[in-house]
Amino acid sequence: MNNPYIPKKYEIIDIQHQTDIDYTYRLACDIAPQNGQFVEVSIPKIGEAPISISDFGPGYIDMTIRRVGKVTNYLHDLKIGDSMFLRGPYGNGFSLDQYKGKHLMITAGGTGLAPVKSIINHFHRNPQEIKKLDLLIGFKSSKDILFAEEIEAWKKNEKFNVILTIDRQEEGWTGNVGLVTQYVPALEVLDEDNLEVIIVGPPMMMKFTGLEYLKRNIGEERIWVSFERKMSCGIGKCGHCKIDETYVCLEGPVFNYVKAKQLMD
Structure with a gap:
């Protein structure tokens, strides 16, 4: 019988510096996750941390890791050729079949872009599978922007409408300014019967962004959120991760809004 606590060792084959404190690690890996799932990353004698899978493909997975504590500080000192120990993947992710052939709206705040990046890249590579994708991305500042090169590539996709915003005006910034919530009312709905919405980010951002979509008479059953920050x-x-009687790691982290509204603080 397999011990669920024992991780496997995987080699780092690439590292991309996104910001001063956010690095994306690519590991040679046989894990085949669902979009939106996460893994447990452990370093012997240091500790363990739950990390979202930001992308994956045959023979590899990507994880975008922010330096926020003991384990992640250690991870940020690793180099190509070094190893990490992983167990997983865990949780219920996003089902691509739920969104194929539809108009999809994705709103992501900060590092909340990581768990949905694999979905965005799938439809970027396969635009024939979607009617339209509205992508609303918010960061605190221009220095916090993740996946900048990929965002620029997404903007060139004819099926994509990409809105990138930062919270406050900065010197030299010529893009959008303001919270993501203020841009939701302007999104054009092609077909209410074939619309799906994904929201991922800090809890307060998800709460108020969800309310903005509800104001547009978009049904709760069409909205999906991820509580990936609750993982342990x-x-x-x-x-x-338990909220009332719900274990987020087992039933989530992805929830339909019908259930998620009962779990939001």
């Missing part, structure tokens, strides 16, 4: 052990043993 990944297998429902520690209880740190």
Whole structure:
């Protein structure tokens, strides 16, 4: 019988510096995740941390990791050729079939872009599978922008409408300014019967962005959110992700809004 707590060792084959504190690591890996799932990354004698999978393909996965504590500080000192220990993937992710052939609106705040990047890239590579994709991305500042090169590539996709905004005006910034919530009312709905919405980001951002979509009479059953920030052990043993009677790591992190509205603070 396999021990669910024992991780496997995987080699780092590429590292991309997104910001001063956000690095994307590509690992040679046989894990085949769902979009929006996460893994547990561990370093012997240091600790363990739940990390979202930001992209994946045959023989590899990508993880975008922010330096925020003991484990992630150690990870940021690793180099190509070094190894990480992983277990997983865990959780219920986003189902691509739910969005194929439809008008999809994705709103992501900060590092919330990471768990949905694989979905965006799938439809970027396969635009024939979607009617339209509205992508609304918000960051605190221009220095916090993740995946800048990919965002520019997404803007060139004829099926994509990409709105990138930062919270406050900066010297030299010529793009959009303001919270993502103020841009939701302007999004054009092609077909209400074939519309799906994804929201990922900090809890307050998801709460108020969800309310903006509801104001547009978009049904709760058409809205999906991810509570990936609540993850802890990944297998429902520690209880740190529990909200009332719901274990987020087992039932989520992806929830339909019908359920998620009961879990939001």
